[in-house]
């Protein structure tokens with residue numbers, strides 16, 4: 715089986731020491747930078763926007779995995795790409811014409827992701843699963859770091875893997891919210907490919923060591 719990926723969420727970094735924290739991730743065993751963009755409309759919070767993401771991109775030596783928690787994301791796909799995104803994930807709940815949005819992301823040369831809120835069933839992806847590179851299963855309600863992991867996520871991972879297999883396609887399954895060493899092993903066993911971790915990494919004493927511990931989990 716393929717080694718899983720670790721994507722530290724910059725939302726939990728020290729914004730007054732962003733370059734230092736970006737360098738920490740560069741030097742760590744992390745695979746991607748997870749970038750949470752919020753608009754205060756789709757979610758009840760505002761994080762940071764594209765100028766800050768651009769500043770991160772200038773120092774980042776790993777791909778930017780951008781999670782757009784914004785309404786009508788079509789308006790910002792080009793800007794997102796221009797500011798350094800390699801993977802662009804939009805919310806199922808924010809896209810009236812999801813199939814078109816996914817095509818637009820790929821047209822830009824980016825990988826296309828779809829995020830599902832905790833209440834959104836995996837089965838709704840049936841008719842677009844072949845057009846998706848990554849599915850981000852929200853294991854908290856999006857908007858804030860440091861929330862409690864929702865247990866139902868384990869069965870959603872299994873349902874999603876089954877849906878992908880049924881449709882002869884492969885998607886990366888990313889888990890976002892409340893991830894730490896207490897649940898990472900079980901998430902990987904259920905079939906997760908990418909673990910996002912914000913507060914668990916950035917609030918720890920030795921951040922690089924924490925990333926390494928998440929990366930080193932071996933479920934075989």
Ligand code: DX5
Pocket residue numbers: 723725726748750781854855856857858859860861890891892893910911912913914
């Ligand atoms: C939540 C964001 C997450 C968040 C995760 O809205 O999408 O990426 O940063 O933070 P933790 O790992 O602290 O739950």
Ligand code: ZN
Pocket residue numbers: 723748749750781890910
């Ligand atoms: Zn996120």
